[in-house]
Amino acid sequence: MNMQQMMKQAQQMQRRLAEAQEKLSDIEVSASAGGGMVKVTGTADMVLTSITIDPEAVDPEDVELLQDSILAAVNECLSSAQAAASQQLGSVTGGMNIPGLF
Template identity: 60%
Template sequence: MGGMNRNQMMAQARKMQEQLVAAQQKAAATEVSASAGGGSVKVTATGDLRISSITIDPQAVDPEDVDMLQDMILAAVNDALEQAESATEKAMSAVTGGLNIPGLF
């Protein structure tokens, strides 16, 4: 492999593994936010796909239309999780050079 010996390959693999762990930790600490209903519902998620907060404007709570509030929450949660997943993929891609390594993330 281009004159690279086994020890060099192992050292390079260890370095990449360390970079991946650092990227995963950084991605997990990254927060993204999304909103729905013109900002009536706001959701914050982390890069490890955890919801860290949900804020609901009291004016969005209409006992006669609970379905709309549920839809806004669902839309904001899904958007926040998509953004978090995208941010994590971007961080990991920076380390792997765009290689798709199965089971990595």
């Protein structure tokens, strides 16, 4: 393979990666915790778009439980976002792990 072909392939991959990264904001992920009392929604580009807390989850005597539920839901949502991003971008890179990409 000559250098010109390699450069052309690299440019094509770069274009496909940019397109795939743009699509990440369209992929919605969500998670819940506390028996569904806390729900978090976000996108595969690691942006949280909403947090919904059932009013019954708010107990002034047990704020720590609510905090733990929020933390669990956020972490699960971010984990789902990471997995969705890896899947989307991995299809472009052929499974190659490119440091700093996602």
